[in-house]
Amino acid sequence: MATTIRLRQNGPLIVEGDDVTVLDWNGNPYEVLKRPVALCRCGASTRKPFCDGTHSRIGFAAAEAAVTGSEEKPAT
Ligand code: FES
Numbered sequence: 307m308a309t310t311i312r313l314r315q316n317g318p319l320i321v322e323g324d325d326v327t328v329l330d331w332n333g334n335p336y337e338v339l340k341r342p343v344a345l346c347r348c349g350a351s352t353r354k355p356f357c358d359g360t361h362s363r364i365g366f367a368a369a370e371a372a373v374t375g376s377e378e379k380p381a382t
Contacts, residue, residue, distance in 0.1 A: 307322070307323055307324045308323065309321065309322065309323030309325075309326060310322045310323065313347070313368070313370065314344075315368070316361065316366055316367050316368055317344075317347065317348075317357070317361050317362075317366070318344040318345055318346055318347050318348075318357035318361065319344070319345040319347050320342050320343070320344055320345075321342055321343040321344075321345060322342040323342075326338070326341070326342075326343050328343060328345075328355060328356075336355070336356075343356070344356060344357040345357060346358070346360075346361070347361070347366075347368065348360065348361040348364065348366035348368075350364050350366070
């Protein structure tokens with residue numbers, strides 16, 4: 307299964323795939339307890355980098371949708 311990153315509306319990034327590993331900046335793996343992997347997008351999780359559901363309680367709203375012009379651009 308190819309890895310897919312799906313944005314939940316007003317919620318986390320869902321990483322779907324059979325072989326997903328989450329590494330910290332030193333290359334050390336986090337223990338992944340649930341799959342698919344849900345990564346916090348709101349910045350308020352107490353279990354970063356994983357989502358803990360706090361986005362719902364704080365009313366996180368994200369407007370990003372895949373529309374023309376939203377293609378990834380190289381970092382500058
Ligand atoms: S996206 Fe769920 S806690 Fe941040």
